[in-house]
Amino acid sequence: MTEQERARNERAASRGQIEQGPRPRDEGADGASRSRERTALREMAAEFVRREVAPHLQEWEDGGEVPRALHAAAARQGLLGVSFPAAVGGQGGDLLDSIALQEGCFDAGASSGLMAALFTGGIALPHLAACGTPQQVDRWVRPTLAGELIGALAITEPGGGSDVAAIRTTAHRDQDADGYVVNGTKTFVTSGVRADFVTTAVRTGGPGHAGISLLVVEKGTPGVTVDRTLTKMGWHCSDTAELAFVDARVPAANLVGEEGSGFAQIAEQFVVERIGLAVHAYGIAARSLDLTAAYCRTRETFGRPLVANQVVRHRLVEMRRQVEVARAYTHAVAARHVAGEAVVAEACLAKQTAVDCATYVCDQAVQLHGGTGYLHGTEVERHYRDARILPIGGGATEVLTDLAARLMGYTA
Ligand SMILES: Cc1cc2nc3c(=O)[nH]c(=O)nc-3n(C[C@H](O)[C@H](O)[C@H](O)COP(=O)(O)OP(=O)(O)OC[C@H]3O[C@@H](n4cnc5c(N)ncnc54)[C@H](O)[C@@H]3O)c2cc1C
Numbered sequence: 001m002t003e004q005e006r007a008r009n010e011r012a013a014s015r016g017q018i019e020q021g022p023r024p025r026d027e028g029a030d031g032a033s034r035s036r037e038r039t040a041l042r043e044m045a046a047e048f049v050r051r052e053v054a055p056h057l058q059e060w061e062d063g064g065e066v067p068r069a070l071h072a073a074a075a076r077q078g079l080l081g082v083s084f085p086a087a088v089g090g091q092g093g094d095l096l097d098s099i100a101l102q103e104g105c106f107d108a109g110a111s112s113g114l115m116a117a118l119f120t121g122g123i124a125l126p127h128l129a130a131c132g133t134p135q136q137v138d139r140w141v142r143p144t145l146a147g148e149l150i151g152a153l154a155i156t157e158p159g160g161g162s163d164v165a166a167i168r169t170t171a172h173r174d175q176d177a178d179g180y181v182v183n184g185t186k187t188f189v190t191s192g193v194r195a196d197f198v199t200t201a202v203r204t205g206g207p208g209h210a211g212i213s214l215l216v217v218e219k220g221t222p223g224v225t226v227d228r229t230l231t232k233m234g235w236h237c238s239d240t241a242e243l244a245f246v247d248a249r250v251p252a253a254n255l256v257g258e259e260g261s262g263f264a265q266i267a268e269q270f271v272v273e274r275i276g277l278a279v280h281a282y283g284i285a286a287r288s289l290d291l292t293a294a295y296c297r298t299r300e301t302f303g304r305p306l307v308a309n310q311v312v313r314h315r316l317v318e319m320r321r322q323v324e325v326a327r328a329y330t331h332a333v334a335a336r337h338v339a340g341e342a343v344v345a346e347a348c349l350a351k352q353t354a355v356d357c358a359t360y361v362c363d364q365a366v367q368l369h370g371g372t373g374y375l376h377g378t379e380v381e382r383h384y385r386d387a388r389i390l391p392i393g394g395g396a397t398e399v400l401t402d403l404a405a406r407l408m409g410y411t412a
Contacts, residue, residue, distance in 0.1 A: 038100035041082070041093075045104030048077050054109050058377060060237040065194065066117040068150065074118060075147030088129045089142035094338045095272060098122075099279050099331065106283030109379060112386040113235030115280060120191035123273060124151030124199050127214055127265045131257035140197055140216060152195035154186035154217075154243055155266060161188065162399045164201070165209040165263060169245065171202035178252050180204070180215060182223070182245040188393075192241025193228045195219060200243075201262050209263035214256040223248030234385035270395070274347040275334050277394045281354035282326035284383040288365035289319045291380055295369055306368065319364055322357040329353050345407035348400035351390075355397065358387040 052073050060066050074080050083098040084090025105115060121144045128141050143149040157167055169184025182202060189198065197218045205211030217224060227242040257265055293316055296306040306312045330353070333346040365380040366373035373380050391397045405411065 034096075038097060041097060042100040042104035042107070044077065045079060045101045046108040048074065048079060049105045049108035049110045053105075053114060057109070057111060057114060057237065061111065061113070061382065062236070064231075064236060065239050066114060066237050068194065070118060071150060072147035075145065080119070080121060080147055081145040084125070084129055084141075084145055088137050089145045090129075095275065095334045096331070096338055098276070099334055102276070102279045103283055103286075106279075106287050109287060110283075111235075111237065111382055112280045112284050112390070113238035115283075116190050116235060117194075117238040120153075120195075121145065121151050122276065123153040123190070123269070124195075124197075126269045126272070127199060127256050128216070130268070131261070131265060133253075135253065136216070136256065149196040150191055150194045152189050152191040152198045152241075154189045154192065154198045155201045156186065156188045158185055158187050158242075162396055164266060165212070167201055167203060167212065169200070169202050171204050171213065171215055171250070173204070173252075174249065177249060180250045180252065180255075182215065182217065182248040182250055185242065185244050187242040188230070189241045189243055190238055192243055193226060193239035195241075198243065199256065201266060204259050204262075210260055212262035212266075213259050214262040214265055215250050216254040216256060217243075217245070217248065217250055218254075221248050221250060233388055234382070235389055236382075271337055271344060271347040273394050274351040274400070275330060275337070277390055278326065278330040278347075278350045278354035281351070281358035281387065281390045282323050282330065284386060285319070285326070285354075285358045285361035286323045288362050288380050288383045289316070289323055292316065292319070292365040292368050295372075299370075312368065315364055315368065319361045322361055326350075326354040326357040345404040348395070348404040351394070351400060352397060355387075355390045358383075358390055362387040 052070060071080065078091050079101060081090035082101050083093045083095060086092050102115060102119075125141050125144055128136050132141065140149065140151060144151050155161070155164055155167065157169060159168060160166060167184075169182065169186060171180040171182045173179075174181050180202070182200070184202070186192075186198075186200065189195070192198065197216050200215050200217050201212055202215050203211050204213040223246045225244045225246075227244070228239070230240045230242060232240060256262075293307075296312055296316065299306050307316070330350045333343050333350045336343045336346065362380065362384040366384045369378060369380050372378055373384075375381060395403075
């Protein structure tokens with residue numbers, strides 16, 4: 001830094017401003033333009049939700065499903081393919097773009113369930129995009145990113161979801177028919193009712209993670225039944241199914257990657273999935289805070305607005321603090337992931353930080369709305385219910401904390 005620049009910084013600091021030293025020209029220009037692009041993406045996503053989602057969301061929450069037409073509309077808007085490479089039909093971009101898009105949706109009032117249902121391709125497709133054959137990409141990835149198909153991911157089984165390496169659904173090779181015969185049950189499959197295909201974790205080999213493979217099972221495959229009767233505390237507009245496979249025959253061409261590589265493929269996506277759920281958590285928290293701050297300015301008790309009470313103002317600030325911390329930490333971990341760093345433990349911490357934030361903020365949002373906050377159809381009530389899945393799905397808190405402990409060397 002030159003003397004001139006140092007003097008300028010000191011003057012700025014004395015005015016309470018922080019001035020950065022000069023950045024390398026290219027990096028700065030690129031960073032600024034990427035940041036503008038992300039802001040535009042966030043605004044476009046918010047506008048999409050205000051126009052296409054908000055007017056209908058309660059109806060979809062009550063009906064238990066997001067319409068297929070919404071997938072097509074989101075694809076036309078260029079939202080479904082963000083962070084998928086152009087080579088598989090995506091819009092390109094990275095995890096930070098995907099975060100900007102999701103933040104825009106939550107800003108405008110999207111529910112966590114809506115996001116899970118609409119962006120179900122985000123968990124069904126990455127393995128196919130990374131390890132699939134060109135035929136698999138053409139058959140499932142491109143049409144899903146174009147909003148023409150809906151995909152789902154089935155790992156969890158009635159016997160347990162936390163221990164992925166223990167799954168029991170089997171797929172035995174049927175040499176005569178050049179395919180697999182699948183038997184077992186998957187549960188809690190997001191978008192499983194509407195799905196045209198399900199990326200399914202199956203056991204093709206022996207016990208443990210080395211015996212797991214991924215197979216795409218298509219809708220209508222004989223021997224597959226879909227139980228649509230799982231009703232949930234939250235995520236009401238996200239359809240959730242239990243799938244039973246009885247001697248279901250699946251072509252060998254539907255195997256994703258090598259036999260036995262399923263666990264590694266699933267694990268590869270965990271960082272992105274956990275950061276995505278962190279965004280759900282601080283996204284609904286930020287929206288609940290905005291709604292609550294607005295409510296506290298207009299709602300009067302004892303002859304003055306709620307916000308006139310110091311205890312209320314301090315509560316709003318505490319809610320804001322938690323949102324800011326969760327957002328900043330999640331962004332930092334995502335940026336390190338994009339830069340190629342291994343951030344498996346940090347992604348667990350980011351999810352937990354954001355989940356704790358959502359648990360506190362969504363609860364306080366209901367509290368400050370009083371009885372109105374307890375009414376079905378009040379937006380903060382929906383976020384409060386939706387928040388409850390976040391410490392369970394995509395890795396339960398205890399499991400992720402233990403994983404972080406191992407990775408950070410806090411072991412006996
Ligand atoms: C709405 C919803 C949508 C979902 N979507 C999908 C999907 O699309 N695809 C999919 O495959 N799965 C999905 N899941 C499943 C989800 O990932 C699992 O519920 C989750 O992994 C936990 O598995 P489990 O429910 O079997 O709980 P279990 O594994 O039985 O664990 C129960 C509880 O025990 C505690 N626990 C577990 N292990 C430990 C441990 N080692 N030490 C201490 N405590 C522990 C945790 O508190 C945990 O919540 C979804 C679930 C829900 C509710």
